[in-house]
Amino acid sequence: MVASIRKQPAIFPNLESNSELKTKIWHLLLHSMPRSKSVYASSALPFQLVFIMWLTFSVELALHIDLGFLGIKPRNLWGLVGILTAPMVHGNYLHLLSNTFPLLFLGTLLFFFYDRIGRVVFFRGYFVTNLLVWLLSPRPSYHI
Numbered sequence: 755m756v757a758s759i760r761k762q763p764a765i766f767p768n769l770e771s772n773s774e775l776k777t778k779i780w781h782l783l784l785h786s787m788p789r790s791k792s793v794y795a796s797s798a799l800p801f802q803l804v805f806i807m808w809l810t811f812s813v814e815l816a817l818h819i820d821l822g823f824l825g826i827k828p829r830n831l832w833g834l835v836g837i838l839t840a841p842m843v844h845g846n847y848l849h850l851l852s853n854t855f856p857l858l859f860l861g862t863l864l865f866f867f868y869d870r871i872g873r874v875v876f877f878r879g880y881f882v883t884n885l886l887v888w889l890l891s892p893r894p895s896y897h898i
Contacts, residue, residue: 791865797865799876807842807844822845826896834888840897
């Protein structure tokens, strides 16, 4: 008995070969990336915020002052100021470093791939999360 060899059905019947599939995929990937923005332009706002964070921390160290009062104090009128200022205040170097790299990396990716809505998404994330801390935090102390 001779075993018959059946031809496997094509996964992508319109494409003739594997190399043509690879070419189509590369074409889609390369032409779907934004061309008007560079990585440097996309990282401008994240770098500015990181600069302000490090400047605030340096001023705190140089002048031996505690800016913790600029954090978010839940359900307190003065605590509303913290919605704007709390992300710039950090407790120590490790806290500052652990916020620096994600802000640079994720902020740059956000503005690079979603340049039309990046600013709206970023600022809504900034204000809404801080507002939720002010509204919902059970702890009546300053949040930085």
